[in-house]
């Protein structure tokens with residue numbers, strides 16, 4: 001196996017917000033072992049790397065980008081311990097390994113079919129496993145990092161290695177490998193799930209999906225929540241109170257369904273998105289004295 005190098009993709013075609021200009025090139029890591037040669041390949045290109053998963057938490061500017069996209073090819077999830085699942089072992093712990101490039105919903109479905117519980121809270125999060133690890137993605141009180149036992153990472157300083165919970169720091173939408181040097185990649189993740197029944201796991205997954213569908217604009221072009229919730233407050237609620245729900249500018253708007261979701265109405269631009277974000281931050285600062293922190297990552 002070797003790294004694959006492809007022409008630079010347009011980020012508007014690779015991000016869920018459908019914004020962003022063309023990158024210089026794309027390096028595709030086709031198997032974790034390839035990561036060994038990533039440092040040399042990145043040096044050859046010169047431009048800064050952008051690690052790209054599902055592109056669901058990115059707001060990329062519309063100009064040509066002096067960036068090299070690094071992406072991971074997915075592999076199927078594997079049951080490590082015990083090697084076969086799981087009838088009659090209800091409550092037993094099960095270790096699984098998932099590729100960083102795998103779509104999180106595929107992992108959630110795979111676990112539901114096998115009756116493995118633990119991932120239900122992450123149902124409906126549009127991301128890759130690597131993206132979910134890197135952002136410590138979460139919903140309904142559950143976070144990705146809670147499940148992780150080991151993560152195989154690569155970074156420029158330390159190369160490829162497995163790290164465990166003693167070697168990372170996590171917080172709200174934050175996962176930081178000790179001494180990790182940006183950029184770093186989550187190549188593979190191992191996690192502990194609990195044997196349950198397919199019916200029970202499926203019911204919880206479906207309930208969370210229904211709740212998301214009822215409260216979030218899941219089928220439109222968004223980048224999820226734009227702002228982190230400030231300590232003890234809900235960014236969506238504050239923005240709603242201040243009249244930002246449905247507020248539109250240059251083809252972008254705050255969702256009429258949930259005020260913390262930025263939506264591309266079709267012909268939106270990154271400039272309009274950033275202008276709307278600035279207006280929202282100003283209004284919240286004036287009304288609450290709170291500086292809203294971006295949850296979405298701006299790519300420029």
Ligand code: EPU
Pocket residue numbers: 138139140141215223224225226227228229234235236237240245257258259260295
């Ligand atoms: N609310 C309003 N108006 C709005 C939006 C929300 O009044 O326009 C109220 C809701 O009624 C609720 C409260 O604000 O009482 C909180 O809203 P919600 O339950 O939708 O949760 P959230 O805090 O806005 C967080 C995460 C979401 C995650 C949901 C479900 C952040 C920034 N957001 O949203 O994560 O899906 O909880 O667990 O932490 C993301 O990270 O991109 C994301 C979407």
